[in-house]
Amino acid sequence: MIHLLDIQNKLDGTRELLLEKLSHPYLMEHVESPFIDDDRLLLLTSLLEQQEGNQERATSYTLTTMLLQIALDTHEHVHNSLPGEGDESHKQRQLTVLAGIYYSGLYYKLLADLEDVDMIKRLATGVKEVNEHKISLYQKDSGAIDQLMESLKLIESSLLGKVADHYQAAEWYEFASNWLFVKRLLSEETLFMNTGHSLLFNALKKIALPKMDQKAAELSSEQQKYLLSICTRYIEFSMTKIKTASKKLSGMNSLLMERLDLITGQYQSMSKKFAEEG
Amino acid sequence: MKMKLLYTYLNSDLTLIEKELEESIQADSHLLRQASLHLLKAGGKRIRPVFVLLGAKFGDYDINVIKDVAVSLELIHMASLVHDDVIDDAELRRGQATIKAKWDNRIAMYTGDYIFARALELMTEIRNPAAHQILSDTIVELSVGEIEQIKDKYNFDQNLRNYLLRIKRKTALLIAASCQLGAVAAGVPEEDHRKLYKFGYYVGMSFQITDDVLDFTGTEKELGKPAGGDLLQGNITLPVLYAMQDEYINKRVRTVREGMERAELNEILKLVQESGAIEKSLEISDRYLDKALAILEELPPNKAKKSLRDIAKFIGKRKY
Numbered sequence: 001m002i003h004l005l006d007i008q009n010k011l012d013g014t015r016e017l018l019l020e021k022l023s024h025p026y027l028m029e030h031v032e033s034p035f036i037d038d039d040r041l042l043l044l045t046s047l048l049e050q051q052e053g054n055q056e057r058a059t060s061y062t063l064t065t066m067l068l069q070i071a072l073d074t075h076e077h078v079h080n081s082l083p084g085e086g087d088e089s090h091k092q093r094q095l096t097v098l099a100g101i102y103y104s105g106l107y108y109k110l111l112a113d114l115e116d117v118d119m120i121k122r123l124a125t126g127v128k129e130v131n132e133h134k135i136s137l138y139q140k141d142s143g144a145i146d147q148l149m150e151s152l153k154l155i156e157s158s159l160l161g162k163v164a165d166h167y168q169a170a171e172w173y174e175f176a177s178n179w180l181f182v183k184r185l186l187s188e189e190t191l192f193m194n195t196g197h198s199l200l201f202n203a204l205k206k207i208a209l210p211k212m213d214q215k216a217a218e219l220s221s222e223q224q225k226y227l228l229s230i231c232t233r234y235i236e237f238s239m240t241k242i243k244t245a246s247k248k249l250s251g252m253n254s255l256l257m258e259r260l261d262l263i264t265g266q267y268q269s270m271s272k273k274f275a276e277e278g
Numbered sequence: 279m280k281m282k283l284l285y286t287y288l289n290s291d292l293t294l295i296e297k298e299l300e301e302s303i304q305a306d307s308h309l310l311r312q313a314s315l316h317l318l319k320a321g322g323k324r325i326r327p328v329f330v331l332l333g334a335k336f337g338d339y340d341i342n343v344i345k346d347v348a349v350s351l352e353l354i355h356m357a358s359l360v361h362d363d364v365i366d367d368a369e370l371r372r373g374q375a376t377i378k379a380k381w382d383n384r385i386a387m388y389t390g391d392y393i394f395a396r397a398l399e400l401m402t403e404i405r406n407p408a409a410h411q412i413l414s415d416t417i418v419e420l421s422v423g424e425i426e427q428i429k430d431k432y433n434f435d436q437n438l439r440n441y442l443l444r445i446k447r448k449t450a451l452l453i454a455a456s457c458q459l460g461a462v463a464a465g466v467p468e469e470d471h472r473k474l475y476k477f478g479y480y481v482g483m484s485f486q487i488t489d490d491v492l493d494f495t496g497t498e499k500e501l502g503k504p505a506g507g508d509l510l511q512g513n514i515t516l517p518v519l520y521a522m523q524d525e526y527i528n529k530r531v532r533t534v535r536e537g538m539e540r541a542e543l544n545e546i547l548k549l550v551q552e553s554g555a556i557e558k559s560l561e562i563s564d565r566y567l568d569k570a571l572a573i574l575e576e577l578p579p580n581k582a583k584k585s586l587r588d589i590a591k592f593i594g595k596r597k598y
Contacts, residue, residue: 024425026425026429027425071391072391075387075388075391078364078383078384078387079383079384080382080383080384081367081383087536090367091428093364093365093383094365094428095425095428097361097364097365097387098361098365098421098424098425098428100387100391101358101361101394101421101424102418102421102422102425104391104394105414105417105418105420105421106418108398108410108413108414108417108418109414109415109417109418111410111414112407112410112411112413112414112415113411113414115407115410117402117404117405117407117410118402120398120401120402120410121398121399121402124395124396124398124399124402125395125399126395127391127392127394127395128305128392128395128396128399131310131388131389131391131392131395132305132306132307132310132392134388135307135309135310135385135388135389135392136307138384138385138388139307139309141307141308141309
């Protein structure tokens with residue numbers, strides 16, 4: 001097993017390189033700092049640590065995939081304009097659009113400088129898939145719950161999946177995609193419980209409660225429980241898949257196991273909360 | 279005369295590219311297809327594909343190879359338009375509702391990102407790493423240019439250098455890359471594809487300056503939007519910079535702000551129009567055109583060279 005300190009050092013080093021790439025003085029001044037998902041970084045680093053012999057290439061692939069993910073995540077923060085909104089919020093939106101474009105340009109440049117045309121193609125195909133599924137989720141297009149959940153999973157894991165495909169590491173994809181999916185489901189649940197809305201639950205409501213007036217603001221407590229129970233079923237199923245896949249992986253490291261325990265804990269405390277709240 | 283008449287021998291290839299453009303955006307999502315097609319059908323000059331094809335004519339021209347570069351560059355341009363409409367909060371483009379207006383900002387962002395990814399995916403059909411280095415540098419510079427544009431909005435103290443660097447990134451680089459990438463994909467020797475790049479750069483600079491002038495001289499019908507939009511949005515272009523050399527106009531221009539009354543704006547537009555700034559700007563545009571024509575002379579003679587010369591001249595004289 002890879003030593004915790006080694007992987008932690010690698011993560012810190014890549015994180016620093018990533019921050020360096022993302023730093024643009026004017027953007028830093030006016031838009032929210034880009035969010036670096038540490039779990040995604042850990043999954044990519046661990047995958048490439050095991051699959052790629054060339055350390056420089058492994059770091060570049062991690063950087064470029066993270067840049068692209070951050071570019072897509074940044075564009076998630078572009079909201080619709082509001083009547084009478086102030087200049088600063090307008091400017092912030094404009095720069096958020098441009099920040100996403102800038103970060104995705106950096107992904108292309110990094111791989112072009114590496115002369116890695118294959119990886120450019122793989123990741124571009126991933127971005128296409130992600131955006132197709134984002135539109136489907138946003139428009140509540142899915143006709144079945146399985147289809148909706150698959151869209152959500154692909155939104156979270158398509159890019160990482162393309163890197164795993166490159167190494168034919170199907171078991172890594174199984175492990176990582178379910179991990180990212182569970183994380184997203186937990187965050188959608190939290191958002192739904194706190195605000196009564198979330199992209200996933202809005203779409204789920206349309207499929208699972210078809211007779212309900214979709215514009216109605218309030219769900220009854222029974223209806224909320226029903227939707228949450230659907231989500232929980234998918235979390236449980238994916239947790240089982242993660243555990244099964246983790247046993248098959250030879251490249252598990254102690255940091256991955258530590259993080260996995262944390263997610264399991266988060267899921268268990270969420271389940272307990274549901275149970276207590278009835 | 280229409281620009282299209284300058285390269286009629288490319289018509290069948292351009293028709294093929296139009297078809298490929300439509301096929302390239304056949305997404306699984308119905309809405310994504312609809313949004314992309316909406317943009318495609320709104321038309322456009324397709325100037326980038328034309329430059330790609332003409333650049334390729336200096337080498338081993340194979341439309342089955344070149345078409346991927348041409349389509350890819352037009353898609354990159356289209357993606358940037360979708361994103362720009364979100365940035366500018368624009369309701370209309372070429373007289374039609376923008377994607378953000380017809381749907382919303384979210385759909386526009388997803389569509390723009392999808393089209394951009396499709397462009398890169400298609401571009402990878404070209405295996406030559408040099409092509410990707412040129413294009414990726416261009417894309418990064420383009421986005422930096424747009425960030426600079428926001429930074430310089432309503433900055434009435436900027437100078438000519440700021441402006442020229444901005445339009446280089448905003449427009450000239452993609453036209454330069456179009457000419458060069460067509461040539462690279464067709465195996466044109468480095469010395470010549472670099473000249474084509476320079477030609478595209480000079481033409482692009484001239485094109486953008488003319489565009490900036492037209493924002494003051496064009497009619498709403500010609501422009502597809504009310505005149506003076508650039509200034510109203512705080513984009514300080516060459517005519518404004520020249521006009522601001524006059525103390526009174528300088529003071530008046532500095533009063534321009536977002537959402538100002540049309541009548542007040544019109545007064546300032548008139549001052550710029552009558553200041554001689556339009557003529558001075560067109561002189562600069564002509565100087566770039568001369569440079570473009572001069573570098574063109576260094577390239578081997580062929581039909582494409584004549585078309586490039588004619589296009590450069592046409593761009594200098596265009597009215598909208």
